Structures are given as C-alpha cells and as structure tokens.
Amino acid sequence: KQEVTQIPAALSVPEGxxxxxxxxxxxxxxxxxxxxxxxxxxxxxxxxxxxxxQREQTSGRLNASLDKSSGRSTLYIAASQPGDSATYLCAVTxxxxxxxxxxxxxxxxxxx
Amino acid sequence: xxxxxxTPSHQVTQMGQEVILRxxxxxxxLYFYWYRQILGQKVEFLVSxxxxxxxxxxxxxxxxxxxxxxxxxxFTLKIRSTKLEDSAMYFCASSDTGTGGSDEQFFxxxxxxxxx
Numbered sequence: 001k002q003e004v005t006q007i008p009a010a011l012s013v014p015e016g017x018x019x020x021x022x023x024x025x026x027x028x029x030x031x032x033x034x035x036x037x038x039x040x041x042x043x044x045x046x047x048x049x050x051x052x053x054q055r056e057q058t059s060g061r062l063n064a065s066l067d068k069s070s071g072r073s074t075l076y077i078a079a080s081q082p083g084d085s086a087t088y089l090c091a092v093t094x095x096x097x098x099x100x101x102x103x104x105x106x107x108x109x110x111x112x
Numbered sequence: 113x114x115x116x117x118x119t120p121s122h123q124v125t126q127m128g129q130e131v132i133l134r135x136x137x138x139x140x141x142l143y144f145y146w147y148r149q150i151l152g153q154k155v156e157f158l159v160s161x162x163x164x165x166x167x168x169x170x171x172x173x174x175x176x177x178x179x180x181x182x183x184x185x186x187f188t189l190k191i192r193s194t195k196l197e198d199s200a201m202y203f204c205a206s207s208d209t210g211t212g213g214s215d216e217q218f219f220x221x222x223x224x225x226x227x228x
Contacts, residue, residue: 031215034216036219041224044205089155091155100145
C-alpha cells in the first residue's frame with residue numbers, strides 16, 4: 001500500500017533563505033508526482049508536475065526533483081519570501097488518470 | 113486563465129439531510145475528481161469520473177455518495193444522508209488526460225461542509 005510522507009511537518013525560515021521540502025513514497029511504481037501549495041482554508045494550487053520519466057521540473061524560483069528508485073522528491077524554493085508562507089503538499093498517482101495520494105504537508109513560515 | 117469553480121463555498125446542513133455540491137471543471141478537461149479534507153488531516157481521494165461513468169472510487173465513497181455530470185459543464189457530488197463525520201472541505205479537480213493533454217490535476221477552491 002502506497003504511503004506518502006512529508007518531513008518536517010513544519011518549517012520556519014528567514015526571508016531570503018532557500019527552502020528544501022521533502023516527500024517520500026513507499027511504492028516506486030508511480031506515474032507522476034505533483035506538488036501543491038495550500039493557503040489556510042483555501043484550495044490547492046498546482047505548482048509542478050513531474051512525470052515518472054523525468055528527473056526534475058522547474059518553474060521560476062521552484063525546482064522539484066524526483067528519484068523514483070529511492071522513493072523521494074524534493075521541492076526547492078529559492079530566495080524565499082514572506083508570500084511563500086503556506087502548506088506545501090506532494091501527491092503521487094499510479095497512472096495517468098488515477099487518484100492522487102497525498103502527504104500530510106509541510107507548513108512553511110517565512111519570516112521578514 | 114481557466115479555473116475550476118465550486119459552489120457553494122460553505123454549506124451547513126442537519127444530520128440526515130441530503131446535500132449536493134457543485135463543480136464546474138475546466139472546459140476542455142476529460143477527467144473529473146472529488147477529494148475531501150477533514151480538518152487537520154490529509155487530502156483524501158473520493159472518486160474519479162470519465163466518459164460519464166465512475167472510473168475509480170475509494171472505500172469512503174459508499175452508497176451514500178453519488179456523482180453526476182448532468183450537462184456539459186457541471187459535475188456534482190451528492191451525499192444522500194449526511195453524517196457528522198462527513199464534515200470536511202470537499203475539493204473538485206479536473207485534468208486534461210487526453211492525446212496531447214496534461215495529467216496535471218487542477219483543483220477548485222473547495223466547499224466547506226458542516227454537518228450539525
């Protein structure tokens with residue numbers, strides 16, 4: 001059974017520091033992995049999608065890597081800003097139309 | 113930019129009542145999903161829908177739940193007889209997993225359901 005874990009559960013960094021968020025999954029047979037941002041009481045905003053054949057994906061200050069064999073993905077956010085404060089969720093899916101299975105998230109606070 | 117919309121944003125109901133949560137997926141998308149998030153817990157998959165039928169459902173999605181695409185734009189989740197434990201944020205999502213499309217799932221803002 002697939003388990004998705006995100007450690008740490010919470011993280012506080014000063015503005016300008018780079019953020020490193022970790023996601024691990026127990027079954028390497030994934031089709032893709034998606035990173036989301038969730039603001040309190042709000043919906044999920046898709047940040048990056050990494051296909052299983054890809055090693056990384058980049059969008060602006062965000063870079064996500066994927067190591068399927070070790071069951072890990074890392075989201076890097078460069079030069080963090082207070083506006084980056086949110087909960088970051090990773091989710092995996094076993095096939096192109098399948099359900100997303102989520103981790104519990106990492107709550108990030110960026111202090112000015 | 114196209115987005116998934118959901119109504120209402122907040123629904124309060126009495127235990128045992130029926131509720132219908134509504135979603136308008138992104139217009140050219142083919143796959144539709146419902147997820148829920150109980151306060152303080154992980155986002156959980158409920159059901160996926162493609163070509164006017166359920167393609168996958170979770171253990172949570174029992175006989176009290178149903179989904180429908182009544183027209184070309186709306187996608188609904190019905191809970192027939194709500195329980196206290198149905199209180200959660202319900203998210204609709206859609207993806208364009210067709211030829212040349214993307215598997216990326218886009219989520220709506222959610223409907224907060226409170227069962228009293």
